[in-house]
Amino acid sequence: MSIKMFTAYTEELDDADDAVAELLEQIDFEELGAHTVGLITCSYDFIESGIVDELVEKLPFDLVGMSTMASASCGVFAKYRLMLNVLTADDVQFSTAVTGPLDTGNLDEEIQLAYERALSGLPDKPVFIIGFFPLLRSLGGEDMVIALDAASGQTPIWGSIGSGDDMSYSTCRTIFNSTIDQAVLALIAVSGEVEPEFILTSIPDNHIRNYKGLITSSEGSHLKTVDNIPTLDYIRELGVILNPNDYTTVPLLLDNDDGSRPVALAIYSMNDDGSIVCGGRMPEGAYLSLGMIDHEGILETAATSLREILEAAEQRSVALLLPCVTRYIMLSPQQDSEMLAAIGALDGVVPYALGYSGGEVCPMRRADGSWVNRFHNFSFSACVL
């Protein structure tokens, strides 16, 4: 059990001093190991109120994380909450870095530079990378994953895009110490005596429509036509209603034909020409089907992930959980079901932290057992250390 995790949380929003004091009281700084990093997931309110800034000033280690709609740890959960998870170890090293604001033009370069900065702080090549990615409507999540994958030489990448308070995701933020920005990527490169296990479930098979459409025209995550008709027309012909203000609740399932399971992806933006930008790349010649995300399916896949986490945790000491925020929304009116399930399964068994994600980054196993970095939506992603 190499890595330890200490968790602190607060729901105090009105008084920054009180909030920070409450957090610091929960961390025994005497118990920290040689190497430490802080993970933060919090509602945007904590950012807006200055609590995060004040916390950053008080902590003796880097603080990296994201905004979220809800979180759970230590047997409790809440929507408007700040959760601080301190990872510390003697034989595991953490090195952090952040990019500048990303766009389609500077993606590769910024990510490359950030990785190199993180790498310079480690004695060895990282075993894996924890990444907090920005939500950019013009860029699919997978484009950023691919860039970091290339920069890091296919090092396994686990992490998330943040989620905001509202359906427009305007309050999504990446947090890197005092840099809190909508468009930056923050990363923690981890090396040393650690063997992470990555777990992911998304849409159950019986919630995936059997009928598939052939992707006939696409460019990266920009999906233009399916079965030779504009993508939006294809989706609408199936009778699906697309909310112009929020269309992220329509799961698209993509089969990459490499022995791994189908990847669930969301619609990031809809264009006037009928094309869409998705969370991940949609290669021509691949097949697309629609999925359903409902209470039954969400809890079924959560249960599967939790079982796998418990199995992995027999040899490990920390569980970090990043389920997709759409799952939280679609559980309505029992929105807390998934967090309750996680608490029920893990509380008292292994230290855990759950924060809802706006887009999951999690490696998947190929048929030959090797990892391939992928971007997902609608998934329950976990990293057990």
Added chain:
Amino acid sequence: MFEKRDATEQGELDSLSQEEAIALAKELSAAVERQASELKENQKESKRLAREVRHLKTEIDQERSISIAKANQKILETQVQRERDRYLQLLLASSQNIILMLDKQLHIAYCTATFIATIGARSEDEVIGRSLHEVIQGILEPEFMQIIDTGIDAAVETKSVKILHGQSRSKLTGTINRYSINVSPMFGSDEASAGILSEEAKVSTTTNPSWSVRAKGTPEQPGTQTDLVFEGVLLLFNDITELELAREHAEQASRAKGDFLSNMSHEMRTPMNAIMGMTAIGSKAQTIEKKDLAFSKIDTASRHLLGVINDILDMSKIEAKKFELSSAEFNVKELLQRIVDVNAFKINENAQLFEVRLDEDLPPLLVGDDQRFSQVITNLLSNAIKFTPEGGSITLTLAVEEQSDTSCTFLTSISDTGIGISEEQQSRLFHSFEQAESSTSRKFGGTGLGLAISKNIVELMGGRIWVESEPGKGSTFSFSTTMEIPDEEHEMASSTDVPSDSDNHDFSGYHLLLAEDVDINREILHALLEPTDIAIDDAENGVAVVERFKEHPERYDVIFMDVQMPVMDGLEATRTIRALGLPQAERIPIIAMTANVFREDIEKCLAAGMNDHLGKPIDLDLVLRKLNEYLPL
């Protein structure tokens, strides 16, 4: 607090004491602090309210998204369900089988269109929701329903598929149909159901259509086990009527073939026994007369055996669809004469009266397969001889029905005053492997193939064969055929043909080259032809015959060529001789001797360059005829 003071008041301020000024300042400061604090509180409150408003807006937006997402899911689910329903309807409409899905009360929940048609209903509305008994009872027999009821009981009790067999006459159509019925009980898991049912859970459909069979949980944990709940029964009816009929026919045919094989065995062993027995007797006989008698019986028996073998071979050709007719000109009267000659002995032996009536208008020459035509007449005639008692009469009649310049349709009839044939026996008469009845074969002998072969020959000739008969009064077998009439030139030519001198048995001065690998066959031919004084040189295979011929091409007048020989077969040897480039090689008659008498085998011989063929076993008369035909005068 801060009241506006005029100049007079300002003057009053100036007159305040220091203490009063300090007190006022403190009061002012406190007021400012209070204001600041209130402002801070207000700002805090304002922020909180703004936050809560934002949260509320978020909640509202979320609810809107959720309701749209749920609506989308509903749409997709409905679409999937609609497609499934559509394909289920297509399955039910398209399936050729009768498929019924019964619910827990054994009422019909689903059924195929075939079922609806079978029971004469107009649509599924007349059927869905009604009990199986109600729907089927008036149409199928009660015994059949009982079989189904029993099958359902058993299937549900054992929770396993049962396969039943039954037949029923439909009251709608009157036809009898046989069914193989798969009865599959359907159970679903029901975690909400509680408890263990008592033993009386199983109920027969004939007394109470309500089912509630459940799996047993443990007494300690009632309701916590997943109970199996009876959901209904799936019935799949396979109409096996045709299959069963085909099976019965196949069994019947198999039995008939078995009988036939048994009969054939007898038919072949009997003459073989005579041949072997008479051979032994003849070899030990001390007198020429006894030897001659033995050889005569061997001759009779071997001809009989050959007849049986030929019948079997003909039948094989028919079954393999390789039975073909040849076409050649023949003289009708001569053909009839040969037939009469062959059968005369038997007729005389039976003291039967025999008459031939030939229509005057029947052309003297016809074009057809004389051999097969003769075979049919011979078969019918030999039956008439066989089944007519001593002193009875037999009449062979050929009567013209229709005639033109080029063809003639005529009727050939053989009438007898024999034992006659019943109607039921007549229906089986022309089928292979069957005589009128099996006792006939025992009493009168025969392969039972003759009429089937005759029917085939007549039908290949484009005709029809039939029988009119009455038990005890005799029978008339008739067949009609159409044959071409040769044209006059040809007729003239044939009339000026050099008459074949089949009676000439003197071939001295002629030289025959015999290619035959089997010693005994060579010996037989030498012995048969010895009286003719023809010189014979032997060759044991194709290579030898070619060498012999090459050495002395002018010596030989005719070659008898066995087809199947080692080293080089007869076909190859013939091709080789014809390709030698010698004048004699091109013109010497080569006659095949072959046991293969299929048409294609004969055609292979002709294609190789042979002129004619002789079938084995060798018939001396035919050999002499061929020699007369091909040896130059």
